[in-house]
Amino acid sequence: MTQDTIIRTQGATKIYNPTLPDEMVALDNVSVTIHQGQATVLKGPSGSGKTSLLSIIGCMSRPTAGKVIVKDRDVAKLPERYLTHIRRKIFGFIFQQFNLIRDISVQENVALPLYPADAGFAEIRKRVHTMLDSFGILSKRKLKVKKLSGGEQQRVAIARALINEPEIIIADEPTAHLDRELAADLLNILAGLVREGKTVIIATHDPLIFEHPFVDSTIAMRNGKIEPQPEEQ
Amino acid sequence: MDGHKFILFFNTTKARLLNVYMGKYKIFITITALQLTLLTAFLLSGYQSAQKARLQQLRDKRQIVRYLGLTDLSIWTEARYTRHPSQSDFFTPFQDFPCSLEHFPAGSIVTPLQPDHEITMEQTPLKGREK
Amino acid sequence: MIRRLKILEHALSSLLRRKYKNLAIIVVYSFTIMLLASILFLTHSLKIEAGNILLDAPELIIQKTMAGRHDLIPVEYADVIRKNWGIGKITPRYWGYYYDAFTHSNFTVLGSDTPLPILKMLEGTAPSRPGECLIGEGVAAVRQIGIGDELILINSEGLGVIFDVVGKFTASSDILTNDLIVLGEADTMDFLGFPPGKATDITVEVLNPKEVQNIAGKIKRDLPDTRPITKQEIIRTYDAVFNWRSGMMLTIFSSALVAFCILAWDKATGISGEEKNEIGILKAIGWDTSDILELKFWEGIVISLTAFLTGLLAAYVHVFYFGATILAPVIKGWSVLFPPFKLIPFVNLYQVFIIGFLTVVPYVASTIIPSWKAAITDPESVMRG
Ligand SMILES: Nc1ncnc2c1ncn2[C@@H]1O[C@H](COP(=O)(O)OP(=O)(O)O)[C@@H](O)[C@H]1O
Ligand SMILES: [Mg+2]
Numbered sequence: 001m002t003q004d005t006i007i008r009t010q011g012a013t014k015i016y017n018p019t020l021p022d023e024m025v026a027l028d029n030v031s032v033t034i035h036q037g038q039a040t041v042l043k044g045p046s047g048s049g050k051t052s053l054l055s056i057i058g059c060m061s062r063p064t065a066g067k068v069i070v071k072d073r074d075v076a077k078l079p080e081r082y083l084t085h086i087r088r089k090i091f092g093f094i095f096q097q098f099n100l101i102r103d104i105s106v107q108e109n110v111a112l113p114l115y116p117a118d119a120g121f122a123e124i125r126k127r128v129h130t131m132l133d134s135f136g137i138l139s140k141r142k143l144k145v146k147k148l149s150g151g152e153q154q155r156v157a158i159a160r161a162l163i164n165e166p167e168i169i170i171a172d173e174p175t176a177h178l179d180r181e182l183a184a185d186l187l188n189i190l191a192g193l194v195r196e197g198k199t200v201i202i203a204t205h206d207p208l209i210f211e212h213p214f215v216d217s218t219i220a221m222r223n224g225k226i227e228p229q230p231e232e233q
Numbered sequence: 234m235d236g237h238k239f240i241l242f243f244n245t246t247k248a249r250l251l252n253v254y255m256g257k258y259k260i261f262i263t264i265t266a267l268q269l270t271l272l273t274a275f276l277l278s279g280y281q282s283a284q285k286a287r288l289q290q291l292r293d294k295r296q297i298v299r300y301l302g303l304t305d306l307s308i309w310t311e312a313r314y315t316r317h318p319s320q321s322d323f324f325t326p327f328q329d330f331p332c333s334l335e336h337f338p339a340g341s342i343v344t345p346l347q348p349d350h351e352i353t354m355e356q357t358p359l360k361g362r363e364k
Numbered sequence: 365m366i367r368r369l370k371i372l373e374h375a376l377s378s379l380l381r382r383k384y385k386n387l388a389i390i391v392v393y394s395f396t397i398m399l400l401a402s403i404l405f406l407t408h409s410l411k412i413e414a415g416n417i418l419l420d421a422p423e424l425i426i427q428k429t430m431a432g433r434h435d436l437i438p439v440e441y442a443d444v445i446r447k448n449w450g451i452g453k454i455t456p457r458y459w460g461y462y463y464d465a466f467t468h469s470n471f472t473v474l475g476s477d478t479p480l481p482i483l484k485m486l487e488g489t490a491p492s493r494p495g496e497c498l499i500g501e502g503v504a505a506v507r508q509i510g511i512g513d514e515l516i517l518i519n520s521e522g523l524g525v526i527f528d529v530v531g532k533f534t535a536s537s538d539i540l541t542n543d544l545i546v547l548g549e550a551d552t553m554d555f556l557g558f559p560p561g562k563a564t565d566i567t568v569e570v571l572n573p574k575e576v577q578n579i580a581g582k583i584k585r586d587l588p589d590t591r592p593i594t595k596q597e598i599i600r601t602y603d604a605v606f607n608w609r610s611g612m613m614l615t616i617f618s619s620a621l622v623a624f625c626i627l628a629w630d631k632a633t634g635i636s637g638e639e640k641n642e643i644g645i646l647k648a649i650g651w652d653t654s655d656i657l658e659l660k661f662w663e664g665i666v667i668s669l670t671a672f673l674t675g676l677l678a679a680y681v682h683v684f685y686f687g688a689t690i691l692a693p694v695i696k697g698w699s700v701l702f703p704p705f706k707l708i709p710f711v712n713l714y715q716v717f718i719i720g721f722l723t724v725v726p727y728v729a730s731t732i733i734p735s736w737k738a739a740i741t742d743p744e745s746v747m748r749g
Contacts, residue, residue, distance in 0.1 A: 061744040088650025103381040113649040115370040257376040268673035279709030286708040293483045299420040307542040310470045310701045319598040
């Protein structure tokens with residue numbers, strides 16, 4: 001089994017409010033490797049820098065120093081427009097709080113990532129329907145998001161993350177607001193995505209996730225640094 | 234019963250209109266296009282009737298003006314200076330500049346017109362020293 | 365193109381979320397634009413009309429002044445005027461005002477012996493015999509009389525005088541004739557009590573229009589107690605009058621505009637945390653800064669363009685179909701006789717563009733600019749709730 005590297009960071013450092021009194025080193029010289037088609041878990045206590053790492057990996061922000069290589073390309077210094085393009089083409093995000101637009105319909109929420117892309121209206125409609133159908137919420141497509149239950153909202157959020165057929169799915173504490181049952185549902189969905197060949201990166205401190213069998217590797221973080229992993233040797 | 238049906242119909246229609254999925258832009262564009270068309274129609278027909286009026290109405294009105302020697306529009310009849318602004322007095326009290334508008338508060342804001350012909354001091358013979 | 369439509373689609377969805385608020389904004393904005401456009405339509409149309417019909421006003425009018433006021437002019441001044449070169453007909457005019465105590469209105473009494481040509485705007489004829497009169501629509505209306513009826517007026521000696529109405533100007537000429545009572549010249553002199561040998565003023569026909577200034581100057585020198593008024597001055601006076609009237613109304617209604625701007629500014633400057641978060645979400649799922657700004661652009665366009673077109677259409681209908689009924693009380697002042705506006709739709713396209721520019725651009729700007737900062741910041745913040 002070949003394990004292609006899809007994302008690599010080299011000495012990535014993220015400092016918030018540099019040179020100000022409330023300067024905060026969120027990532028300190030972090031070098032990690034993420035393999036294609038695997039489920040990688042970032043674990044660590046709150047404030048250890050998981051979200052910061054996901055955000056520079058997912059091209060949501062740039063590292064203060066160091067390299068972030070996504071598919072053989074250093075994105076650390078790319079201009080904003082390219083980052084947006086990469087986000088749109090390569091990544092799907094599942095946020096801790098669903099980050100849906102609550103007052104518009106389910107189908108529009110799911111369609112939003114396709115608006116700036118090339119797809120026409122007919123194609124968008126078709127893809128959104130297929131996607132909603134596969135999550136069993138097609139019948140709710142015209143409802144406003146705020147009318148849905150938590151579990152349904154979770155599925156809308158996942159549908160939106162997948163609509164642009166991303167290679168890499170990034171999930172930040174996806175089970176934090178879910179009960180056991182919904183969390184298990186979500187993990188099944190994520191496991192299914194890995195089986196389809198997608199790369200999944202999850203940040204969490206929920207043992208339910210990193211003890212789950214579909215997880216291929218675990219990276220532990222503390223105070224913005226990677227902790228050495230006994231089982232990786 | 235009927236009222237109930239109507240409310241039902243109203244609600245479903247409203248829901249349909251507001252929930253048109255990926256078609257709201259069509260409604261907006263249609264409305265805007267309609268408004269523009271209407272406006273163009275108004276302006277064009279207005280232009281046409283203005284042209285026609287120029288030939289008919291205005292010609293008639295000009296005849297009236299010519300035959301009766303009229304100088305002003307009969308819009309404001311409250312005073313001489315509104316009924317015949319072009320014929321107003323030269324030097325009525327408190328109106329100390331030729332051609333100024335004698336209408337409160339216009340007089341204090343609007344610059345008076347420059348009269349076309351004013352006698353200058355040099356042109357004015359002095360009393361008892363006429364040549 | 366399709367991309368623009370998609371962003372427009374989301375802009376509409378966004379606006380529909382606060383549909384009552386946005387609808388209210390459109391209504392208020394449309395109304396403001398309607399008032400502004402009505403004022404400009406109305407005054408522009410009147411100005412053009414005045415400029416057109418007064419082209420046939422007398423080239424030169426000579427008034428006499430006395431003690432700094434307008435005074436009756438001796439008819440023999442005509443002989444002095446006639447000595448100048450290039451002068452055609454010289455006509456003394458007899459006219460004045462009549463306050464009608466029955467109806468509390470002012471009429472203009474005008475003496476004329478010239479038979480009028482056949483006009484669509486004239487029913488009946490001009491007076492051809494003593495005791496006959498021709499009246500304007502406004503006089504007919506307040507006095508509730510028509511052709512064949514009698515018009516009783518009180519003369520300068522306090523005696524009632526009966527005139528037979530033989531002609532009436534129709535409403536379409538109201539703007540010129542509304543308050544007119546045309547009598548024969550002799551009747552006018554008698555009725556208003558002109559002393560013999562005096563007229564109200566004298567009109568002078570000038571053969572070469574280029575000479576008007578020159579001749580006016582000469583007359584002023586020959587007859588120092590007179591005041592010549594040229595046609596050019598009359599026309600310019602009307603320009604000034606309508607500019608002033610429109611300016612006055614614009615001042616009044618611009619307070620409405622200012623109020624609206626404050627509202628728009630208030631709405632726009634403080635974009636809520638919710639809106640910021642939404643912009644972050646859109647960026648996170650692959651929208652570019654320019655897409656976000658385009659979204660805001662469309663939101664502004666949808667509101668302001670709709671309001672602009674609605675307001676303009678309403679103004680057009682209001683001014684040219686309903687005679688500017690909303691503005692009438694403001695323009696009317698306190699006069700009793702006031703012609704209904706049957707305006708010829710002279711529209712200045714340049715003015716329309718100016719209104720459009722002044723309403724759409726600031727509104728769109730006030731929607732885009734406050735979102736600017738949120739649109740250019742990294743979307744990272746949405747990952748941290
Ligand atoms: N915008 C910011 N400004 C200052 N400090 C920040 C900012 N965002 C995060 N931090 C700090 O960076 C550290 C790492 O945060 P984060 O990456 O969110 O950790 P985790 O996701 O593991 O909880 C925390 O101490 C947090 O307070
Ligand atoms: Mg976090």
